[in-house]
């Protein structure tokens with residue numbers, strides 16, 4: 299402060315550091331992160347010390363121990379003697395199966411209902427509106443209970459099953475259908491199927507190149523279907539129809555043999571699909587409405603047919619608007635699948651939050667696994683949808 | 696009218712149209728000869744857009760006949776398709792497809808509707824982009840162009856279908872003043888080549904120099920119809936005079 303000139307410079311530099319919003323923001327970021335980690339460390343340290351003092355086990359060693367309980371639906375080999383680790387895997391697969399099926403159905407129903415709402419057919423658009431307003435305005439848990447208790451559990455007992463063609467049986471314990479039994483020689487049919495699919499893909503590519511070169515379209519879909527069905531029939535005939543069906547039969551208290559689906563899965567998939575489809579429908583409707591009217595008019599004025607306008611003009615523009623909120627909806631669906639615990643469908647939430655938690659008495663570890671797994675599922679969905687979004691919105695506006 | 700110029704390209708006879716209860720077109724009669732340039736003007740809401748949109752069936756009329764190049768417009772989809780591929784239309788707000796490049800915008804209809812090989816369609820497209828003086832923008836997206844450039848692309852896109860008739864609906868109204876001229880120049884070029892044109896516009900300079908006939912519409916009716924000189928210098932009807940005063944006063 300003695301010599302004016304140098305003093306000014308010094309004051310200026312320090313002034314620059316604090317006035318630069320870039321440095322200030324960085325400083326606060328580091329400060330907040332530091333405080334966060336310090337408090338996390340403090341909490342975890344405290345918890346572990348306390349648990350050790352109380353003599354409660356910690357760590358994930360229990361995963362290798364025998365679980366000792368059975369699970370009602372297993373996609374991989376599992377029995378009472380399997381480990382807790384296997385139980386986690388079974389539960390995870392059950393969650394994935396339920397979520398995937400529901401995502402597929404919710405998407406299909408949602409697109410149909412969303413487009414129907416825009417239809418000029420009065421009855422159709424009103425029906426679609428009613429669908430959306432009814433199913434998105436009632437609690438999901440209520441809908442799950444409705445499908446499970448009021449519909450599926452209210453079905454007749456196995457002895458009085460509802461039968462279709464004496465091969466498919468429906469009762470309050472589940473749905474029973476014939477399962478295919480592959481006999482020797484079935485490999486030929488599979489080989490034929492692979493070959494037919496290859497031909498179909500090649501045909502599609504050829505037709506695209508040809509249309510680009512000559513302008514002439516080619517009926518790819520119909521031709522492919524004929525080739526696939528034809529090759530399948532011929533190969534099956536050659537191999538002597540190497541496929542038989544194992545039909546479920548009433549044995550004791552229930553049907554055995556064949557293919558069965560437990561009512562808990564059906565209730566969950568139906569409830570999740572129908573509930574989330576009402577949101578998907580709104581997303582789809584918004585996407586289609588976002589395409590300006592003039593776009594369709596310009597396409598019509600150039601002589602494009604309705605199908606071509608849909609494919610070339612509306613869908614590509616609507617998809618860009620649809621995909622981001624649609625990914626959000628898929629994330630919601632996957633997370634809301636945890637409500638399965640309420641009707642004891644053996645998903646992650648039910649198996650880990652129920653039997654595993656009760657038997658191990660290690661809530662922190664068990665909940666960490668559940669949280670980590672849901673997080674991983676969500677991240678996978680987000681990653682896939684981001685990839686798809688990038689792919690469909692590569693082009694600029 | 697100008698029967699000397701050739702056979703009728705468009706014939707509109709006693710046409711009426713309603714939107715619900717609203718009588719939007721009232722007893723319209725208009726014959727457009729091949730190569731004729733018609734300018735349609737009139738106050739907003741008088742039915743100018745509706746009239747030219749009836750010519751390519753973006754709107755359907757309920758009474759009377761519209762015959763385009765010998766094909767009558769009815770509910771017959773084949774005939775509608777045939778007419779649409781002969782009639783080009785350019786809109787006030789361009790309506791280019793934002794997800795396609797300029798070139799793809801131009802190739803789409805010739806390739807899918809005319810079943811033209813892609814390479815050939817691209818060659819024609821580049822040719823028209825040259826004519827509207829923006830061949831260097833072929834691989835850009837519409838959103839990257841100025842309004843005037845977009846409108847020129849839209850004109851080129853219509854021309855790629857080699858139409859016999861071009862409809863223009865206030866194509867310079869959404870443009871900044873400095874871009875109006877570049878679009879009008881393209882339209883003047885088209886007129887010089889003998890294109891049959893129906894132009895809804897308030898650009899009276901364009902009407903004076905390019906039009907064979909000017910039509911004034913009000914409340915769904917054709918009020919007055921004359922060659923430009925007489926139309927501007929000696930309008931017959933009170934309403935036409937009022938309209939011209941308003942439009943020419945600024």
Ligand SMILES: Nc1ncnc2c1ncn2[C@@H]1O[C@H](COP(=O)(O)OP(=O)(O)O)[C@@H](O)[C@H]1O
Nearest residue numbers: 714717719737738739740741742743744745746
């Ligand atoms: N699709 C429609 N439904 C109902 N009324 C319409 C529709 N399109 C236009 N109109 C009405 O018809 C009248 C004429 O419209 P338009 O032909 O666009 O007039 P202009 O192009 O001369 O301004 C206006 O009053 C307008 O509100």
Ligand SMILES: [Mg+2]
Nearest residue numbers: 743744745865
């Ligand atoms: Mg208009």
